[in-house]
Structure formats: C-alpha cells, structure tokens
Amino acid sequence: MKRTVSLLFIAALAALLLYVVANMPPMGDPANPTATHVIPRYLENAEEETHTENVITGIILNYRGYDTMGEVTVIFCALAAVLAVLGRERRGAIEGFVDRSEVVSSTIVRTMVRFMVPFILLFSLYTIFHGESSPGGGFQGGAIIGGSMIVFTTIFGLAESSRRVPQRIRAALEGAAVMGFFLVGALGLLGGGEFLTYAWPKVAPGLQPSLVVWLTILVEVGIGLGGAMVLTSILFAMIREEEIATAS
C-alpha cells in the first residue's frame, strides 16, 4: 500500500519534471540564457582580475570568496558535530586497539598499498599546488589525501594509521582552511584592500600579479590540508566507534 502510494507520487513528480525538461532550451547551445549573461564577463576578465588561468579557481577563491569561506566553515562544523556525537579517540589509548577484522589482508595488498600511498600523496600535492593553472585545487587535493588515508587505514588498521598522522597534528591542522581564509583576508586589509581581496593597491603595486598568485596558493594549501585532516578525523572517529562495538 505504502509502496503503491509512493510510486504514484514519484510518477507524478517524474511527469512534472519531464514536462519542465521538455520545455528547457536545448543543451549545449551557445545562445542559451545560461551561457549569455554573467559568464562572458567572467571568462573574459578572470585572468586579468584574479591572475589565475583556471577560471573556476578564480570564481571559487576570488569572485565568490565569501561563499567558499562559508563552505569551509560548513565542513569544519560537520567535523565538530561528528566529534561531538562520536567523540575523538583518546591520545595514548589508541595503541590498545588491536586489529579485529576477521580477514587478514594479504602481503600483496599490504605491499601494494605501501607502494601506492606515497604516489597518491604526490598527486594530491600536484593537484593542490597546480590548482590555479590546471584542473584541481584545494578541495580536490584534500579529498585525494583523505582517500589515501582511507585506503591506508582500511588495510593497516587505526593504530598504525594514527601513529602516522598523530592527533596533535590533525587537531592543529583541522582549522587550517578557515584560518587560511581569515589570514589572507586580514593580509588584504593590511595591504590597503578590503577583506578577502588579494590585491595590495597601496603597499605593493609593482608586485601585484605574483602576490595575488601566492596568496591564492596559500588559501589553496590551507583548504587542502584542512580538508584532508577533517576527512581523516571523521574517518578515525567512525572506525574507533566500530572498534569499541566489536570490543564490547
């Protein structure tokens, strides 16, 4: 009964959505309203105004910098909420956990993971540092670091993994993204601009392009490190919970 009603509801919704889609302008047409209004301005002026070749990075970090700052705060709040719900693993007590997984990972898997993780980290560094001139950026690089941590923790267990990335380092770096944004914003104020502008009109007019690039990279590194540490801490909090459950 419930299933029939929900199926009917979803069918009605699908019909409505399809009706709307059928009346939308054809996809990929250069004359679409989505392609004719704000976008040409961004595409034309992004390189001169933001000094980043990648227009997307220019939009994220410069045109819509406040938006991204709020987003960084969102992921930080998510970590805070997860830790408030699950609790952080205690320092020192982590060595007491043994790997309780029933399937012991084979030597091949362990060797491969040990071999792969440094290269994944290298690729994530490339993604972070090259984000202003090629596809990539802080969030992507941070997610790649988080992915490598997930692979490593799955194979080698929480104790080994948290020995490699100790809690004091994570606790210090979790706020790196928010801190980076505020730092760069304050630096913009010091340089005679407004908050979160990368331009320093009064102090260093000659240095302008390279200064903007370096401040952008600083924000990218902050976002990358902060995002990676947030993902790692969420992962550790969840795995710790599972180990408590299997222990009791």
Add this chain to the structure above:
Amino acid sequence: MRLLHNYHYVAAMVLFCIGLYTVIVRRNIVKKLIGLNIMETSVFFFFISLGYLDGGMAPIRVGKADPSRMVNPLPQALILTGIVVAVSVTALALSLVILLYRQYGTLDVDRLMREEEQSETAEREERG
C-alpha cells in the same frame, strides 16, 4: 525532439526519482542515506550539464584559448561547494546512524519507531 536532445537532463530526473524512491520506500536508514546521495548526485549532474557547450573546452586560459568557446565555469564552481556540503551532511548523518544502532541495535526505521513508542508508553505508565 527536445527531450532526446536534452537526454542529460532526463537522466538527471530519472536519477532524482530513483533516489527519492529509495528515501521513501526503503526501511534501512543506511539505504535511505544512499538514496539521499543519489538525489544529490543527480542535482550536481543536472547543474554541470546546464553549463555544457557544444564543442566547448575547459575554462582554463592557457595560450590563445578563445573565451567564447569555453564551457560555463559557474556551475562547476557552485557544484564544488555542493559536493563539500553533501560530504558534510553524509558524515554527520552516518555518525548519527552509528549512535542509533548502538542505542537500539537496529537500522530498520519501522522497528526504531516501534521501540520509541514502547519506551514512551513505558515512561507514561511509570509516571501515571
């Protein structure tokens, strides 16, 4: 035929309906969360395809790239924000699910509701 040409949009709508169906009908909370993630993904897909341009290229100004032939960078920037928020929501929801499972020992929504009602009636009887 407009619908055939806009098949990206149609696919996004189908994905959205699949996700909504999963959220409504499935009784397992983790499956509901997966449905929520499918819905989010469909919205991202829809948004990204809104910025597509026939024969367009990545919006990176290298060399003599022509800005008028670049795809729309704005949806991609917005969806990056959306993905991060989706990850945050999923992490928080999963941690709440872990707590629920520890408390009640089940992920079934119907059984959770029943246990909740039982504990409420037990409380009322204790008081009355």
